[in-house]
Amino acid sequence: MFTIEHEFDASVITLVDDNATPGAEDVTITCFDDSVTLEQLDVQSGEVMRVVLTMAQVEDLRAALDLPEGAYVRRPAGG
Template identity: 50%
Template sequence: MFTIEHDFDATVVTLVDEGSPHLEEDVKIQAFEDCYTVEQWDPHSRTMQKITFSHTQLRELASALDLPEGSYRFVPEDEAGKG
């Protein structure tokens, strides 16, 4: 299950783990104008863990999920046809 909320400065997606015997904490993804943040509560350290991605890093991560093992470089569409 997931929820989507639109705040004034970010779009917030929350992923809720359900259905398996070992449930993980909710994952909160915030899309800002200049970056994305991913947060998850860590019950072992009792802290909120946060990772910040640039737009390029998140686009590459999404692409990587469907690719086989290897090394890749993302080439923007406007540069793909050049030289």
Template identity: 55%
Template sequence: MFTIEHDFDATVVTLVDEGEEGSSHLKEDVIINAFEDCVTVEQLEPTTDRVQVVTLSMSQLRDLAAALDLPEGVYRLARSEDIKG
């Protein structure tokens, strides 16, 4: 399950781990904040009771989105206007 909220300066997506029925291994919610210039991913670390935050630039986010559909390897994305043909 997930929720989407539009705040003043960000879009906030919260991912809720519903897991399998009867599963006791549920993970904490993941909160994704999409700002104009970066995206943050937050999750509570229950053993330390601290929120862990990872910040991705927009370039890193584009690379991540592309990587989800590619096989193993090393890649560099190029914009179509950067390719000379």
């Protein structure tokens, strides 16, 4: 299950573990114009862990989801 909320400066997506797997806390993804932030509660420390991706990293991740193992360099379209 997931939710989507559109705020003034970002879209917020929350991924919820439907199976309530122990240790699999909800993941909150906040999409800004220039970056994407992923947050998840670390149940052991009680702290929210945060990862910030640039839009270039998001595009690399999107491309990587459909590729086999290896090292790649994305090039601009037409280049």
